[in-house]
Amino acid sequence: MESRNIGEGVKRGAWSKEEDTLLKKCVQTYGEGRWHLVPLRAGLNRCRKSCRLRWVNYLSPNIKKGYFTEDEVDLLTRLHKLLGNRWSLIAGRIPGRTANDVKNFCNTHIVKMTSSKLVEKTKIIKPKPHKLPKLAMSNNKPIFNQEPQPNSQWRSIVPDAAETNKSNGKRLYPIQKGSFSGGGTIEKSNVGDIKCPIQTDVGDGVTVSEFSMGFWKFFEFDDV
């Protein structure tokens, strides 16, 4: 790939080893974030976005390189069916893989698979009414970070990981299953089948749609 200098003299195109070294040193010294300061701190003639992208997709020590394993493909396929093109969200559930990796993989494999006649169309099962223990509510909103009840089925609510479902604007709250301790590596043995959404009346006129996949459980609140 040729390097191009366009516009304000900021370098574009492929990164050299020297640039990688400068960026690595900078992030190791100052930490991730504050990307607008990185070009200055690192002495790089690159824009903030380019620096961030290079680190996130290539230089970060957490990145797993190489082919996707069978388990990863299996998990990725399930997550893509559930979440659609939410690449960063999917990548967050597959240790070591970046959103760009996931996106590239899906663009070359999953799109092909779903357009193939070899793959059966996913059967859509209509949600069924389902009663769950009533959630603690305040002003028609669920209260998070509550202590798990002795007999509660779910615990470790993760409000920081809440996402907005772009198709309907509702909020998705991932909740970790109580039988699994911690948020460690996803193993195939921990990942069960994706279940169809279940609608639950939690009281106060609030309906919750529930998805579950392995030790992750998603609640989608109709009132937000």
Add this chain to the structure above:
DNA sequence: AATCGAAACAACCGCCACCCT
């Protein structure tokens, strides 16, 4: 060995949400 098309990978762009002033 050369050529060509497909696949894989890397990077850019535009947009949007959030935060701060």
Add this chain to the structure above:
DNA sequence: CAGGGTGGCGGTTGTTTCGAT
């Protein structure tokens, strides 16, 4: 509250690599 700056995301494009002919 409004506006600007920043970070992050998804879509897209460009380049490289690989495999078949």
